[in-house]
Structure formats: structure tokens, C-alpha cells
Amino acid sequence: MRSSEKDLMLLDGYIKGRLDVDVTSEFEMRLVHERDLKADLEDLKELHQGMRVKALLEKLEMMKGWENDMVGEVSIAKILFQ
Amino acid sequence: MISVIDWIQKIKTNENEAIKEIYMLCKSECLQWLQKEYNCTKDDAMDIFQLSIMILYDNIKTQKLKILTSNLKTYVFGIARNKALELHRSRQIPVTDDYLSFVASYVIDEDNNVNEDQINMVCQSLDELGDPCKTVLVQYYYHDKSMDEITLMMSYKNADTTKNQKYKCLKRLQNIYFSHKQKSIKD
Known part of the structure; x- marks a missing residue:
């Protein structure tokens, strides 16, 4: 990440779609001319999608956990009522 | 019956509880439906169902889903139907020990700029x-x-x-x- 903290805030705002129209067009002009800024944007998009996968995997694992707990509860109930 | 607006609001405040609520509401009906209508095995039906709940959650988080005209159950069944057809077409059966590539494929389908x-x-x-x-x-x-x-x-x-x-x-x-x-x- 070569961008300054200030530019990083702009990058964050840009990928989250939070920049005003004027700021967005100004920023997009900079992206055309500033190679490092453009590279940081590409990196940030990749990192962002990876974080999304990580967050979604946690939810899938949580659901798998519920199923395992339910199987465990059924087994205990079977033992108790045998 | 869960109101859609209430549920979307709940996802923002207590997401795990909200997910569990919709999960429990749809699970048995959706699993039976997938096995009957799409000849899914029990394990495949479970994978498709859980993936569908995950997609519902992601659609809310990414703000793709803000308003819902149908009820939540119909929406989940719609996602499950598409996933079941997709899996049948590609003959790509969910691999229960490789969820990373499963979720990665879903994200790549949405954003072709990443691999x-x-x-x-x-x-x-x-x-x-x-x-x-x-x-x-x-x-x-x-x-x-x-x-x-x-x-x-x-x-x-x-x-x-x-x-x-x-x-x-x-x-x-x-x-x-x-x-x-x-x-x-x-x-």
C-alpha cells in the first residue's frame, strides 16, 4: 500500500460508494494518471473480496456448528430415553 | 411469520440470532423440497440450503437486498432453486470439505475482477x-x-x-x- 492515510480514506470511500459525485469524478481523474493509486485500488478490491469470503465462511461454519450441535443433542436424548 | 423489514433490521443489530431464526424457519421444508424436486441427496440439499442462507445474508450486507416484495421464505427458496439448477448443470456437487472454493466461486460470479x-x-x-x-x-x-x-x-x-x-x-x-x-x- 503506497497511498497516504488521506488517500486511503478516499480509496475506502470510493470502494464503499460513499464519495460525493464531485469528489468521485476528481478521484477517478487521479486514478487515470496516478499508477500507484490505481494499483492500491486494485489491491484493496482484491483484499475486500477476500475479507468478504472470510466473513461468509464464518457464517457457513456457524451453520455447520448448529447442525453438529443438533446431532449431539439427538444422540444424548437417545441415550437418555433408551 | 417474520416481517421482512423487521428481519433485515435484526440482521443489523443481532445478525447471528437473525440468521438462526430464518434458518430454523426454512430448513426442513427447503431440504425436503430440494430432495423431492431436484433429486438432491440429503447432504447436497443441506449444502445448497446453507449456501442459500449465506447468500441471503450477503445480499443484505452488500445492500443488494433492501426491499423484498415476496416473503423471506420464498426468497430463500428462489436462491436454493437457482443453486440446485446451477449445480445440476455444472455437475459440480458441493464438496463438503472445501467450503472455501465453494464461497470463492460465489464471490467470483459476482465480481469477475478477482480470481x-x-x-x-x-x-x-x-x-x-x-x-x-x-x-x-x-x-x-x-x-x-x-x-x-x-x-x-x-x-x-x-x-x-x-x-x-x-x-x-x-x-x-x-x-x-x-x-x-x-x-x-x-x-
């Missing part, structure tokens, strides 16, 4: 980065939490400390990711 290798490398980099950085970044970028919310969650001193921490964490993640990228080019 599976990149996603795998980011996930690996996030694991190497570890906590608290991983949590700070995922909360900020995916869950869209504000600096104040993350400050409270992580018990940091104030929002400025959190902002600084987030910047350092992102730099560290980017460095780890960059080294993985370089390595993959050499290999």
Missing part, C-alpha cells in the same frame, strides 16, 4: 495476519462498522486509535498479500 487464486491468497494472508487486525479489517470493510463501533467492540481508547490501528493493519495485510503474490509468480 480464486487471489481470494485464496487473501484468506491465507488474513489467517497469517491474525487477530486483532483481522477482526478490525473484516468489521470495517465487510460489516461496514464505523470507527466508533469498532472502538467499542475492540475496547480501544478512541476512534483515532482505531483509525490508526486499521491503517497499520491494512498495510501489514497488504505486505503479506504482496509476498504471497510474488511467491506465486516465482512458482
Whole structure:
């Protein structure tokens, strides 16, 4: 990440779609001319999608956990009522 | 019956409970339906169902779903139907021990600018980065939490400390990711 903290805030705002129209067009002009800024944007998009996968995997694992707990509860109930 | 607006609101305040609520509401009916209508095995039906709930959640988080004209159950069944047809067409049966590529494929379908290798490398980099950085970044970028919310969650001193921490964490993640990228080019 070569961008300054200030530019990083702009990058964050840009990928989250939070920049005003004027700021967005100004920023997009900079992206055309500033190679490092453009590279940081590409990196940030990749990192962002990876974080999304990580967050979604946690939810899938949580659901798998519920199923395992339910199987465990059924087994205990079977033992108790045998 | 859960009201859609109430449920979407609940996802924002108590997401795990909200997911469990809809999961339990749809599960048995959806599993039976997938097995009967799409000849899915019990395991495949379960994978498709859980993936459908995950997609519902993602659609709300990414704001693709803001208003719903049908009820939530119909929406989940619609996703499950599409996934079942997709899996039948591609003959790609969900591999129960490879959820990473399962979820990665879903994200790649939505954003063609990333590929599976990149996603795998980011996930690996996030694991190497570890906590608290991983949590700070995922909360900020995916869950869209504000600096104040993350400050409270992580018990940091104030929002400025959190902002600084987030910047350092992102730099560290980017460095780890960059080294993985370089390595993959050499290999």
C-alpha cells in the first residue's frame, strides 16, 4: 500500500460508494494518471473480496456448528430415553 | 411469520440470532423440497440450503437486498432453486470439505475482477495476519462498522486509535498479500 492515510480514506470511500459525485469524478481523474493509486485500488478490491469470503465462511461454519450441535443433542436424548 | 423489514433490521443489530431464526424457519421444508424436486441427496440439499442462507445474508450486507416484495421464505427458496439448477448443470456437487472454493466461486460470479487464486491468497494472508487486525479489517470493510463501533467492540481508547490501528493493519495485510503474490509468480 503506497497511498497516504488521506488517500486511503478516499480509496475506502470510493470502494464503499460513499464519495460525493464531485469528489468521485476528481478521484477517478487521479486514478487515470496516478499508477500507484490505481494499483492500491486494485489491491484493496482484491483484499475486500477476500475479507468478504472470510466473513461468509464464518457464517457457513456457524451453520455447520448448529447442525453438529443438533446431532449431539439427538444422540444424548437417545441415550437418555433408551 | 417474520416481517421482512423487521428481519433485515435484526440482521443489523443481532445478525447471528437473525440468521438462526430464518434458518430454523426454512430448513426442513427447503431440504425436503430440494430432495423431492431436484433429486438432491440429503447432504447436497443441506449444502445448497446453507449456501442459500449465506447468500441471503450477503445480499443484505452488500445492500443488494433492501426491499423484498415476496416473503423471506420464498426468497430463500428462489436462491436454493437457482443453486440446485446451477449445480445440476455444472455437475459440480458441493464438496463438503472445501467450503472455501465453494464461497470463492460465489464471490467470483459476482465480481469477475478477482480470481480464486487471489481470494485464496487473501484468506491465507488474513489467517497469517491474525487477530486483532483481522477482526478490525473484516468489521470495517465487510460489516461496514464505523470507527466508533469498532472502538467499542475492540475496547480501544478512541476512534483515532482505531483509525490508526486499521491503517497499520491494512498495510501489514497488504505486505503479506504482496509476498504471497510474488511467491506465486516465482512458482
